[in-house]
Amino acid sequence: HCISEWGHDFRPEYRRIRTMIDSINKEIPIIALTATATPKVQSDIVKNLDMDPVNIFISSFNRDNLYYEVRPKINKDQTIKEIVQFVKTMPGKTGIVYVQSRKSTEEIAKILSVNGVIASAYHAGLDAKTRSKVQDNFLGDELEVIVATIAFGMGIDKPDVRFVIHYDIPKSIENYYQETGRGGRDGLQGKCLTFYSYKDILKQEKFLRDKPVSERELSTQLMEEIIAYAETSSCRRSFLLHYFGEDYGKDECELCDNCKYPKEKIDVTKEMGLAIQMVTQLSENYTIKMLVDFAQGRSTKDMRNFKFDKMDLYGVGKDNDEVFWHSIFRHAILNNLLHKEIEQYGLIKVSGAGKDFLKKPYKVEIPINRDFSAVKTSDIITNASAKGGALDETLMKMLKDLRKSEAKRHDVKPWVVFSEPSLQDMATYYPISLPDMNEIQGVSVGKAQKYGKPFVALIKEYVEENDIDRAMEHTVKQVANKSRDKVAIIQSIDRKIPLDYIAEQVGMSMEDLLNELNMIVDAGTKLNIDYYLNDNMDEDVVEEIFDYFNDDAEDDSVESAIRELQEEDITMEEVQLVRIKFMTEVAN
CATH class of the missing domain: 1.10.150.80 (HRDC domain)
Structure with missing residues (x-):
């Protein structure tokens, strides 16, 4: 995503990658990988790298084990108090608190420590030795909470992070998705709590004043999206997936604050129609901010200069406030009645569904805004409990x-x-x-x-x-369920039959057999495949992968191993084979 000027971390020099490739060999195959690319960013990457023809593979952006919540950031003392209360309800659980200033990392870490939470600060101002020690302590379960700036996180793959707290709103949805995504990587539930105040947005806008116009406009647009996420009263999961071009397919997820604490809904069929008409009347050439000003009949310089104040729909929504109209336009976009044109810095267009709505309106209801402070902290925490039984x-x-x-x-x-x-x-x-x-x-x-x-x-x-x-x-104990194939595989390995021959005998591909073998050792069965490793793998490679799992790995993930060992030209199959050996000899 650094390649694309529409990405949240654009770096102009990355636009020269294609030129560098051409200078080496124009026929070199290219694979481009990113976890946070919107549809526009995807197409821009393909175009810039001249990947034609191209195969695009997209997995779901949905992290269905993460609980999303946004609370108002009333003041500093109150927010820190809520963070301490939140962390104290999960004793022994590990988590990350993200803040934007180095000073705040130290302050919050100290307050958590005073309250009995094992916490440390992490930021770029610390010397390398201290940063390394804090990071190692966190990965080794010596720390419960790390309070960090965004300098912390890249390359961190701790599976059992149970919560991610944002003391400050991130600069973009991409940043938010990336940072919250460090929670719950073991598949168990993680909680993502964000504190939001528009004052934080104003601070971020100050930093943009000296930036080039194009960078300032893009950053402003990215901030508008994260503001919309923070202020939305609809399903947060649906909002996130829609941003990345994915349709959630449900109205509610039951794992965000808006779904667990639904607001009262009001009929906005008339206002939705007016919103679409206003976009049309302004020639589909303006942003949400301009449309809201137009709806409320504000006497701004732009309204007068463009003579919008002479149009018949000017001020048609003056009986409702700014927040209401922002909600109307955002829901129209979420429901595909309107479309935000990213390439043109957020101009709003009418979709085909929007035109159909004007011809044949149907009832539309949206939730009204709710006072977050009216919800008790204890309710929010306990009702977002992890999956499963009564865990002690x-x-x-x-x-x-x-x-x-x-x-x-x-x-x-x-x-x-x-x-x-x-x-x-x-x-x-x-x-x-x-x-x-x-x-x-x-x-x-x-x-x-x-x-x-x-x-x-x-x-x-x-x-x-x-x-x-x-x-x-x-509890009624169950007899272990071993399929005929599973028994045959285990017996064949006991007889030291080559794995490729076993795969052929049970009608599996080698890839499927290795997945099956890894599931068998995960269930606790020992499998001695040394005979196969000795014949098919270099001894040094086996030792290197084994040492990784024994000394460096923070979990038993094959994917993590591949990432860490990528410079060693080691294959997925080799990692899976040595993992079986490691789980048999050490873990089981």
């Missing part, structure tokens, strides 16, 4: 502390001992014996024997001290 937060913290100490004792990463989902199961079902532990997801008989004893001892003592009625006592 106190026990969960004790288990994480034990995992950390056991990881140090065994000289392995915390996730190698037990994964976050495994700990959550333990804190929900209270296994008090090794056979009980075998019922926990991701815990095999071997893993239970290797790491389980101190955990069941801790849980048993906790259950007895607190007189807990264990959910596991009422």
